[in-house]
Amino acid sequence: MNNAPSTQRSISSSSDVRVLRRPSRRILVTGGAGFLGSHLCERLLAEGHQVLCLDSFATGHTRNISHLLRNPAFTLVRHDVVEPFAAEVDEIYNLACPASPPDYQADPVHTTKTNVLGALNLLELAKQRNIKIFQASTSEVYGDPHVHPQPESYWGNVNPIGPRSCYDEGKRCAETLFFDYHRRYGVEIKVVRIFNTYGPRMRPEDGRVVSNFIVQALKGDDITIYGDGSQTRSFCFVDDLIDGFVRLMNAPKSVTGPVNLGNPGEFTIGELARQVIDLTGSRSKIVNLALPIDDPRQRRPDIAIAARDLDWQPKVPLAEGLKETIRYFDRLLTLECQDLAE
Ligand code: NAD
Numbered sequence: 001m002n003n004a005p006s007t008q009r010s011i012s013s014s015s016d017v018r019v020l021r022r023p024s025r026r027i028l029v030t031g032g033a034g035f036l037g038s039h040l041c042e043r044l045l046a047e048g049h050q051v052l053c054l055d056s057f058a059t060g061h062t063r064n065i066s067h068l069l070r071n072p073a074f075t076l077v078r079h080d081v082v083e084p085f086a087a088e089v090d091e092i093y094n095l096a097c098p099a100s101p102p103d104y105q106a107d108p109v110h111t112t113k114t115n116v117l118g119a120l121n122l123l124e125l126a127k128q129r130n131i132k133i134f135q136a137s138t139s140e141v142y143g144d145p146h147v148h149p150q151p152e153s154y155w156g157n158v159n160p161i162g163p164r165s166c167y168d169e170g171k172r173c174a175e176t177l178f179f180d181y182h183r184r185y186g187v188e189i190k191v192v193r194i195f196n197t198y199g200p201r202m203r204p205e206d207g208r209v210v211s212n213f214i215v216q217a218l219k220g221d222d223i224t225i226y227g228d229g230s231q232t233r234s235f236c237f238v239d240d241l242i243d244g245f246v247r248l249m250n251a252p253k254s255v256t257g258p259v260n261l262g263n264p265g266e267f268t269i270g271e272l273a274r275q276v277i278d279l280t281g282s283r284s285k286i287v288n289l290a291l292p293i294d295d296p297r298q299r300r301p302d303i304a305i306a307a308r309d310l311d312w313q314p315k316v317p318l319a320e321g322l323k324e325t326i327r328y329f330d331r332l333l334t335l336e337c338q339d340l341a342e
C-alpha cells in the first residue's frame, strides 16, 4: 500500500542521518503511522519531546498522523526497518510490524524480516548511541496457551511452522535479541507484551475482530464470528496501553520486562459481537465462519508485574472504549461515503 502523504516534510532516504536540534528528548518511534504508533507519537509530543516517526506505510495511514505534520517537533521518515537506519535520537520505541493476522500473513517472509532484522538494526543503533530501546512484543509469544491467565514466566505454546509463526516466532526471536543485547552489550531494554488493544485509528479493513465487528455493524453487514465464538480475548483500550508504554520507558533501568500490558477483563468473541450490536443498535445478524488455523482458544493477561513495577492498571471499561471506537468508525465511514459521492 502506498499511503505516503503528499505534504510530507523532512523525508530522508535510508542512508541519511537525521539531526534534531532541540532541547527536549529526541525520540524515534518506528511504526509511528500505525494505530498504536500514532497515539504514542501524539502522547510524546504532548509531553514536549521531539518525535521522529519512521514508517514504511505497509499498514500505516497518513490520516493517523496528518494532524501532526504541522508540528515542528514532529518529523516523518519513510523507511523500512529491514534496512539499517541511523538517527541522532535519545530513545527508541520499536513498534514497526503489521499486527493484524491478515496483514502479517500477506507477506510472511517480510513479517519475519521486519521482526528479526528490524530488531537487530534498531538494537545496533541503540548500542552505538548508548540509548534505551523499547520493544512492542505481543501476547502471541504465548501462542495457544496451556496456562491461564498468562504470566510473563510462562514460555508459551507456539507452532513454529504455522501461518501465524512469522509473527509469533518473529516476535519471540526479537525478544531473544533484546535480551542478548542487554546481557552481552549492556543495552538498556524495555520489552512489553501487548494483549489485544483496540480504539480509534484501527484501519476499517485491517481484519482484527473489534474493527471488523464495528464496521460490519455500522454498515448493516453480517457480523462474522470465526468458529463458534467461544474463544476468548481480553481487550485493552488504546489510551490505557499508551500510558503503560510511557511508564515502562520511564521506569528504572532494572525494569527491563518482559511485562504484560492488557486488560484482564476476558470476553468470548460471541459476547463481543453482542455488545457491538447493542451499542450500535445495528440490525446486522451474526454468521459463523471457519476458525482460522492455530487460532488461540483463550487469552487473558496476568498484570501483577505491571501493577507492581509500573503502578499501572487499565481504567477504560470495554463498553466505554467500544463507544469511542464506534464514534471514530462512524465518522470515518461517513467521510468515505462523502468522498465517494463527490
Ligand atoms: P499497525 O499495523 O496499525 O501499525 C504497524 C505500523 O508499522 C504501520 O504503520 C506499518 O506501516 C508499520 N510497519 C510495518 N512494517 C514495517 C517495516 N518493515 N518498516 C517500517 N514500518 C513498518 O499495528 P498496531 O496495532 O499499531 O501495532 C503496533 C505494534 O504493536 C506492532 O509491533 C504489533 O506487533 C504490536 N502489537 C499490537 C497489538 C494490538 O492489539 N494492537 C497487540 C500485540 C502487539
Ligand code: UDP
Residues within 6 Å of the ligand: 100, 101, 196, 207, 208, 209, 210, 212, 213, 224, 225, 226, 227, 231, 233, 269, 291, 292, 295, 296
Ligand atoms: N475473529 C472473528 N471474526 C472476525 C475477526 C476475528 O471471530 O471478523 C476472531 C479471531 O478468530 C480470534 C479473535 O476474533 O479468535 C481475535 O482476532 P484478532 O484477529 O482480532 O486477534 P488475534 O487472533 O491476533 O488475537
